[in-house]
């Protein structure tokens with residue numbers, strides 16, 4: 001059983017690993033003995049998380065802005081100096097935008113669709129050579145995309161570009177299943193429901209917490225313990241025969257509508 005869910009010594013790259021869901025996932029991989037690399041724009045925060053998690057296991061931060069292709073290429077070239085391959089890519093970094101239909105700005109489309117949809121595609125494309133190195137039919141490399149319940153069901157608020165970008169990411173994952181399977185790489189998506197992170201802060205501060213949880217059959221926000229099990233599963237031998245799946249971790253939100 002220990003080897004079935006083992007990620008020890010796997011080389012894992014988590015985008016947006018400096019806080020929120022990305023931090024939850026990165027820290028659980030570190031605790032499980034993986035060699036974990038995180039990235040985000042905030043260099044200071046990245047360095048602080050690197051220091052904190054290095055006290056537990058292996059964690060290095062390479063900061064940068066993933067909305068720029070040139071930055072994606074720079075980050076990958078820095079990783080290539082440090083590691084010969086990549087076993088698991090977690091496309092977690094994301095952004096949202098809320099505005100009414102009448103007021104929704106073009107910026108709210110460009111920022112959100114770029115980071116949530118275009119960036120994961122180019123990270124996959126540019127990381128492909130490193131993902132292929134250690135990939136075998138028995139031990140495929142993994143891509144884990146972090147989608148959203150809002151990409152499965154109609155959201156409860158006005159986040160048009162966000163919901164569309166996440167539905168797009170879910171579908172992009174499926175369109176990549178065959179070309180990646182030929183290279184022994186599995187691609188799956190986790191679709192979280194509401195988690196108490198900075199992204200959800202405006203909802204909490206605006207007094208919307210009850211509205212959010214009342215849409216969740218299990219009637220609460222998700223917590224670290226709710227997401228890390230799925231992240232471990234999708235990186236481990238236990239999921240070697242799973243690709244193209246979208247797994248909701250949403251307290252029943254998508255399963256009940």
Ligand SMILES: NC(=O)c1ccc[n+]([C@@H]2O[C@H](COP(=O)([O-])OP(=O)(O)OC[C@H]3O[C@@H](n4cnc5c(N)ncnc54)[C@H](OP(=O)(O)O)[C@@H]3O)[C@@H](O)[C@H]2O)c1
Pocket residue numbers: 015016017018019020021022039040041042043045064065066067092093094095115146147148149150191192193194195196197198199200
């Ligand atoms: N929280 C929820 O309820 C929820 C629900 C469903 C899905 N999700 C999804 O889960 C993922 C994580 O969300 P979260 O709630 O943890 O968000 P969060 O707390 O806002 O964290 C976002 C992370 O992404 C990084 N990031 C943002 N823009 C970036 C950029 N241009 N380049 C590099 N890194 C960037 C941030 O760091 P910097 O600011 O330093 O760059 C941060 O580490 C997202 O894809 C989100 O859509 C969240």
